[in-house]
Amino acid sequence: MEKSSKIYIAGHRGLVGSAILKRLQAKGYENFILKTHSELDLTNQLAVAAFFETEKPDYVFLAAAKVGGIMANNIYRGQFIYENLMIQNNVIHQAYLNEVKKLLFLGSTCIYPREAPQPMPEDSLLTSPLEYTNEPYAIAKITGIKMCESYNIQYGTNFISVMPTNLYGPNDNFDLEKSHVLPALLRKIHLGKCLEDKNWQAIRDDLNLRPVESVSGTSTQAEIEGILSKYGINQQAGNHVVVEIWGTGKPMREFLWSEDMADACIFMMENISFGELIPAGTTKEIRNTHINIGTGKEISIRDLAGQIKKITGFQGDLLFDTTKPDGTMRKLTDPSKLHGLGWKHQVEIEEGISRMYEWYTNQQ
Numbered sequence: 001m002e003k004s005s006k007i008y009i010a011g012h013r014g015l016v017g018s019a020i021l022k023r024l025q026a027k028g029y030e031n032f033i034l035k036t037h038s039e040l041d042l043t044n045q046l047a048v049a050a051f052f053e054t055e056k057p058d059y060v061f062l063a064a065a066k067v068g069g070i071m072a073n074n075i076y077r078g079q080f081i082y083e084n085l086m087i088q089n090n091v092i093h094q095a096y097l098n099e100v101k102k103l104l105f106l107g108s109t110c111i112y113p114r115e116a117p118q119p120m121p122e123d124s125l126l127t128s129p130l131e132y133t134n135e136p137y138a139i140a141k142i143t144g145i146k147m148c149e150s151y152n153i154q155y156g157t158n159f160i161s162v163m164p165t166n167l168y169g170p171n172d173n174f175d176l177e178k179s180h181v182l183p184a185l186l187r188k189i190h191l192g193k194c195l196e197d198k199n200w201q202a203i204r205d206d207l208n209l210r211p212v213e214s215v216s217g218t219s220t221q222a223e224i225e226g227i228l229s230k231y232g233i234n235q236q237a238g239n240h241v242v243v244e245i246w247g248t249g250k251p252m253r254e255f256l257w258s259e260d261m262a263d264a265c266i267f268m269m270e271n272i273s274f275g276e277l278i279p280a281g282t283t284k285e286i287r288n289t290h291i292n293i294g295t296g297k298e299i300s301i302r303d304l305a306g307q308i309k310k311i312t313g314f315q316g317d318l319l320f321d322t323t324k325p326d327g328t329m330r331k332l333t334d335p336s337k338l339h340g341l342g343w344k345h346q347v348e349i350e351e352g353i354s355r356m357y358e359w360y361t362n363q364q
């Protein structure tokens with residue numbers, strides 16, 4: 001990529017897209033095409049075709065998608081498969097028709113089977129059934145990998161697919177029901193801390209900044225307590241506050257700081273071509289050309305909640321709600337292919353949570 005190359009970041013306001021934009025700007029790239037969801041709906045085939053014909057980007061980071069945590073994936077199954085297939089079909093196909101030099105497609109490590117060997121190597125794709133809670137999203141992401149691979153083989157394009165582990169960082173989604181575990185727990189435990197401190201103003205500010213329900217300046221304390229209770233943040237006898245954690249707390253997850261993820265994406269765009277991702281020894285059938293992006297380290301949800309509790313200073317208790325799903329018990333990436341290419345993450349989980357909490361509280 002040249003510093004003056006025309007770069008389209010699809011999803012530039014999201015968790016990953018915003019980090020990619022920030023990192024590219026810091027590296028001196030200057031020619032961006034940026035469209036919000038309301039300016040360009042990527043599920044609209046005609047609109048995407050007109051956009052590519054007019055703009056003719058040189059490079060595309062495809063970081064726009066329908067994204068959410070375990071509950072959103074499990075409930076909005078139709079939207080997750082439809083919107084993701086439409087977005088990626090439209091963008092990848094138009095990138096081919098308009099001779100985009102290189103495209104980076106973001107998948108997810110939920111493409112791997114529920115019982116994949118741990119850590120999960122790239123070639124465990126399509127070896128056994130998927131985790132049910134996110135099967136529609138995973139099927140869409142697998143289709144995206146196969147579309148990039150197939151276009152490269154048939155048309156000679158240079159479209160590469162990266163599979164990030166669970167991500168977190170600035171501009172994350174903090175919705176109390178639809179978000180991923182790390183932002184959800186950070187917010188819930190922060191609200192638990194505010195409740196035990198009886199800091200009603202901080203709770204009002206938080207609920208107004210990222211509305212869950214309308215909270216006005218005149219909402220009573222009892223009304224606010226009712227809202228928090230719906231999301232599992234409860235004041236018990238005395239001043240004792242309890243925050244509910246979904247599931248058993250036993251699942252293990254791997255977390256990557258979003259700015260590390262952005263760095264990995266740019267590393268791939270600047271340095272690696274599709275040909276270099278074809279597994280060594282391939283003579284005939286080209287498959288598993290995608291690449292894992294992760295740390296290779298994991299933590300249980302129980303320990304993650306404990307760390308957030310420590311960082312926020314929350315004194316109350318964490319209660320495990322086993323009526324909520326655990327999802328897959330382990331999904332640790334094998335990042336050896338990525339390490340072999342010369343990229344490794346920088347930010348460890350303890351530091352990342354502290355940075356995230358600082359960012360979060362500065363937004364209030």
Ligand SMILES: NC(=O)C1=CN([C@@H]2O[C@H](COP(=O)(O)OP(=O)(O)OC[C@H]3O[C@@H](n4cnc5c(N)ncnc54)[C@H](OP(=O)(O)O)[C@@H]3O)[C@@H](O)[C@H]2O)C=CC1
Pocket residue numbers: 010011012013014015016017035036037038040041042043062063064065066067083087106107108109164165166167168171172173180
């Ligand atoms: N977050 C995570 O833990 C993980 C994410 N990923 C993948 O990384 C990529 C980025 O995810 P992340 O940054 O977390 O997602 P976010 O939800 O933070 O951002 C998604 C972006 O996509 C845009 N978008 C969604 N639908 C449309 C549409 N129909 N038309 C145009 N734009 C649309 C949104 O635009 P707007 O802001 O304007 O609404 C938003 O900017 C995705 O492919 C995701 O699947 C993979 C693994 C883990």
Ligand SMILES: C[C@H]1O[C@H](OP(=O)(O)OP(=O)(O)OC[C@H]2O[C@@H](n3cnc4c(=O)[nH]c(N)nc43)[C@H](O)[C@@H]2O)[C@@H](O)[C@@H](O)C1=O
Pocket residue numbers: 068069070071073108109110133134137165166167177178179180181182184185244245246247251253301324325326327328
């Ligand atoms: C990135 C990845 O994200 C999704 O997969 P997931 O890792 O299962 O998602 P998650 O982050 O929402 O949950 C991780 C774990 O944490 C537990 N958990 C506890 N308490 C809360 C809680 O309050 N909120 C949430 N969301 N989870 C909680 C939760 O029960 C689960 O055991 C995929 O659907 C898929 O889209 C995908 O690719």
